[in-house]
Amino acid sequence: MVEFNKISGNVWNIPKSGKMLVPATIYASERLMDTIKQDKTLEQARNVACLKGIQKSAYVMPDAHQGYGFPIGGVAAFDPDEGIISPGGVGYDINCSVRLLKTNLSVEEFMKKRHDLIEALFVNVPSGVGRGGKTRVDRNVIMEVLSKGAQWAVEEGFGRKDDYLRTEENGKMSADPHAVSDRAISRGLPQLGSLGAGNHFLEIQKIDQIYDEKIAKAFGLQDKDNVTVMIHCGSRGLGHQVASDYIKEMEDKYGFKDLPDRELINAPINSDLGQRYYRAMGAGANFAFANKQMITHWVREVFEKIYGSVEIDVVYDVCHNIAKMEKHKIDGKLKQVCVHRKGATRSFGPGREEIPDVYRSVGQPVIIPGSMGTASFVLVGTKTAEEITFGSTAHGAGRVSSRSAALQNISGEHVKNELAKKGIEIKATSWKSIAEEAPEVYKDIDEVVRVSHEVGIGNLVVRVVPLSVMKG
Amino acid sequence: MFCYAPINYINLMPQTENMAEKYKFLQHTADAKFQAFGKTLGEAFANAALAMFAVMFDPADVKPKIEREIKTEGKDEKALLYNWLEELLYLLDTEGFLLSRVKKITIKGKVLEAVVAGDLVANGYKTHGDVKAVTYNEMDIKKEKDKVIAQVVVDI
Known part of the structure; x- marks a missing residue:
């Protein structure tokens, strides 16, 4: 049992004790905390607070749930000289991420041919387990993809420069493709340009509520009549293998006897191994950026085929599973730290140089996908986030029960019918x-x-x- | 330790109350957590493979059309279990190989050798969900008299 205190309405704290180097802070309502405290989230947050070089506090976002090693919805920043980097603090699906597109197609026009559209998307955007992309590439090409991310895809004719300029890191993280194993590359080869399966999806949506008109306008989301498109996917098997490879290598080098959870394995950031993981992770992130860029291109082609000329622009593309070197204020001084976000979204306020020019005066768009069939949200990043969560917020709904429970209690037909009642059409590989x-x-x-x-x-x-x- | 449990032997075992269950899924908030059972380490590992794929499809529905050989090592039994399952995910990602059955599995010290049979997803199989990776989270290998229990959480 983990001891915790309520600080205020939505803020909780696990005070420093035992091997903890810093406290842990949880941002959740009473209701969300009721579920968070039931699984191992708090225990995992406490474990993270014990890791070397951690700064200020381990943070837990409102959508948090139990993960492996770090909790999902966990944010932790580490000193670049004294601190560690951990593949388990990023997650297996490196750069699992979400891209939002806006269109000038009206909801009314969309509805006329929506069945044709979803069928065509299903044919043109590869998805599902063990099913790869439709573009066959060789190893040399993959090396380019791993170096250049979404920028590679645009150079190859999948979309335009504006797309990656409105992507975190301009769609390209600093990376070393040679830090990625042959095995990881073999897993990635057949999967470039595919959605994957599980919680990954492609969704056509409409804006149904505007909370802040000025910022909605700055994001180009002021028009309730037009449909938007959301793409949720990651780095597929390539990213998963990068995580596995480095977990093994770090275990071999540093051992795991002192760790409360084997998945907390880590390496000093400034060690050769830590640096190699960081650059391999960057390569995995670039695979995911390229993936979504290609899917964006096919989405444009399919819309054009079904509806004729449609303008489709990227609003923004945010990472959910990533570690990044960023500058944050600690004890009044700006300091570079390695921020791990595992199931959390960057949420930078106005003025940060990392944000695209077009959004710099208001703050970055933060895209929070809902679960299948529920609402999704666009938020704006804040200065407060920079002060109290290393510029981070939630990443989605967060699970409350397992898939096995879902399969026991819920049928696919039932869900499809319930969604149909709400006017939502769904197409998936299976019930x-x-x-x-x-x-x-x-x-x-x-x-x-x-x-x-x-x-x-x-x-x-x-x-x-x-x-x-x-859905895949 | 030498363990040898050819799967056809397992399949021919009378379905008594002890042997009826190859694996069971346990409650877990986000991921898929299961326990696989066997008389030997090899049999428990073979059943862990079936459990992992059961997250995405029913191995019993897959025709054992093609065979693949797997050889892997691990510095301890948990690492061996992790690497064995990861080899199968590798076959899935690189070839679209769906597991039907483990025909043969041999664990000798740090080395595991197996022959698996299955089919390619391209041959018209329906799948659901996704196993992204094997994890060490809550991994446990328990040995009781005449029974091995291998517990795994996979990232989905």
Whole structure:
């Protein structure tokens, strides 16, 4: 049992004790905390607070749940000289991320041919387990992808420069493809340009509520009549293998006897191994950026085929599973730290140089996908987040029950019918893939973003609701 | 330790109350957590493979059309279990190989050798969900008299 205190309405704290180097801070409402405290989230946050070089506090976002090693919805920053970097603090799906597109297609026009559209998307955007992309590439090409990310895809004709300029890191992290094993590359080769399966999806939505008109306008999301498109996917098997490879190598080098959880294995950031992992992780992130860039291109082609000329622009693309070197204020001084976000979104306020020019005066768009069939949200990053969470907020709804429970209690047909009643069409590879992502197994996304807004770590801008969903 | 448990032997075992269950899934907030059972380490590992794929499809529905040989090592039993399951995910990602059954599995010290049979997803199989990776989180290998229990949480 982990001891914790309530600090204020949405703020909780695990005081420093035992081997903890810093306290842990949880941002959650009473209701969210009721579920968070039931699994191992708090214990895992306490473990993170014991890792070498951790700064200020281990942070837990409102959508948090138990992960492996670090909790999902966990944020931790480490000193670049004394601190560590941990593959388990990033997650297996390196740069699992979300891109939001806006269109000039009206909801009314969309609805006329929406069935044709979802069928065509299903054919043109590869998805599902063990199913790869439609573009066959060789190893030399993959090395380019791993170096250049979304920029490689645009050079190859998949989309335009504006797309990656509105992507975190301009769609390209600093990376070394040679730090990625042959085995990881073999897993990535057939999967470039594919959505994957599980919780990954492609969704057509409409804006149904605007909370902040000025910022909605700055994000180009002021028009309730037009549909938006959300793409959620990651680095597929390539990223998973990078994580596994470095977990093994770090175990061999540093051992895991003193760790409360083998998944907390880490290396000093400034060690050769730590640096190699960082650059391999960057390569995995670039694979994910390229992936979404290619999917964006196919989405444009499919919309054009079905509806004729449609303008489709990237709003923004945010990472959920990543470690980054960033400058943050600690004890009044700006300091470079390695921020791990595992199931958390960067939420930088106005003025940060990392934000694209077009958004710099208001703060970055923060895209929070809901679960299948529920609303998703766009928030705006804040200065408060920079002060109290190393510029981070939640990343989604967060699960409350397991997929096995979902499969026992919920049928895919039932979920499809319930969604149909709400006017949502869904196409998936199987009934089971619908059942296991049923809205019932996730936390209440409205509650998650409300807490983010109230705490001020990501403020509400618009809510979008699904019209059509494609799942792997 | 030498363990040898050819799967056809397992399949021919009478389905008594002890042997009926190859694996069971346990409650876990986010990921898939299961325990696989066997009389030997090899049998428990073979059943762990079936459990992992059961997250995405029913191995019993897959035709044992093609065979693949797997050889892997691990510095301890947990690492061996991790690496064995990861080899199968590697086959899935690189070839679209779906496991039908483990035909043969031999664990000798730090080395595991196996022959697995299955089919390619491209041959019209329906799948759901995704196993992204094997994890060490809550991994446990328990040895009781005549029974090995291998517990694994996979990232989905």
